[in-house]
Amino acid sequence: MHTTHPGSPAGAEDVTVPSPTVWRDRPWLGNSAHRPPMPPPHAPVAPYTHAPGGWQMPRTNIAAAPIPQAVPVGPWVPGHPAMPAPGPWAPPTRRRIDRRWLITGGVVVAVAAVVATVITVGVSDNSAPAPANPSTTPTATAAPAPTTSAPTPAPVPTAALTNLLLDPAAINSVMGAAGMDVRAPGTRDRLFTDTIDQPQCAGAWGPLLQTAYVGSGYLATQNQVLREPNNDQWLHTVFQGVVSFPTAEKAKAYADSEAQKWGRCTGVTLKEVNSDNHDAWTITSANTTGAVLTSTATLEGARGWGCQHALTVRNNVVIDVSACSINPGNEGETIAAKIADRIPAA
Structure with a gap:
């Protein structure tokens, strides 16, 4: 037992x-x-x-x-x-122990403790004692540092594209106009089918052209045409549109590709080929630096009528805008930037 x-x-x-x-x-x-x-x-x-x-x-x-x-x-x-x-x-029964040995041993232990304390204080905080037996002592693993970055926003769904466009009041304010409104056929969910005789410069010339987006992998679009109510003569026209891609990377890849094309189209004159209007347009300038791509095209014989085309990317959305008037300035770039501010960054 x-x-x-x-x-x-x-x-x-x-x-x-x-x-x-x-x-x-x-x-x-x-x-x-x-x-x-x-x-x-x-x-x-x-x-x-x-x-x-x-x-x-x-x-x-x-x-x-x-x-x-x-x-x-x-x-x-x-x-x-x-x-x-x-x-x-x-x-x-415990054996009798000589107390002199206890006293001597206590003194030795106390001295050893003082020496160990002095050595410990003298060692830098960055040092660490070596393990007694490396083969059996578990290795400490440093915990990963907590991340403080904000979570990546989800891609903008296609159903939310319409709400990204500016209202007519905001467009009138940028253009310095009054009475501009959305004209027929209203908000469109498809790209324009105009073609030109130099398709490599289609993106630099006009906005939202199907020729410029072929093979890009885009998902959907929402766009509008705004101008004054006079059907024969008007002083301002704005094409504003947004085009969604599956990911932010694909949207940026499209914008980078367009930037390379636009730089080679400066000074090029082109014409539409599927329209009764065969007027010539000349791309007078293209700026492919910065967050917004811009190019300016003027219509021959139209007393300075021209359009500034602007293109930029935010998250998985490409913003495609063209602002037309007599002697256009940076209105297209301003409208594109305002639309981009309404989209959460990737």
Whole structure:
């Protein structure tokens, strides 16, 4: 039978406890009033064979033998629920230790602690103690630094394109006009099919042309034409439109491709080929630097009538605008920038 003494501190070594039947063979155990028979006064020294645990303890005077310290009997002893008895599960008697060694050892430990403290204070904060056993010591893994950047906005859905266009009041304000409004056929969901004799410059010449977007992978478009109500003569016209792509990367790729084409079209004169109007247009300038691409085209023989074409990207949307008037300025670029401000950046 193997157990731990109930009064021992946690972690004390186990001791062997004999079977409960041993109490029948040793009636004096558990009876503090019982004393073994005294030998004659001058009897020879004999071992004390009934010591706890079966120890042999020779003594010259049995009367001077120390009485074992009584300890509480465990609840597992039959018939002795509360009688103090020197049970065999009590911890063994401690050996006598020379206190001089304890004092000397304490001094050595104290000195070692002071030295360790001085060494620790002198070491830089950047150093770390080497592991005692690298093969068994787990390696600490640095936790990843928390990210503080804002989450990337989701692509703009095609259903939200119409709400990105400016209202007529904002267009009138930029153009310095009054009475400009959306004209027939209203808001369109398709690109214009005009073609020119030099298709490589279609994007630099006009806005929202299907010829310029072929093969780009665009998804959808929403666009409008705004001008004054006079059908014969008007002083201002604006084409404003937005074209969505599957991702912001694809939209930017399209704008980068157009920037390379626009730079090669400066000074080119071109004509429409699928229209009754065969007037010639000349691309007088193209600026492909900055956030907004711009080009200016003037109509021959129209007293300075021309259009500034502007194209920029925000998230997965390409903003495509053309503002036309006599001697146009940067109105197209201004309208494109205002539309871009309504789109969350990628």
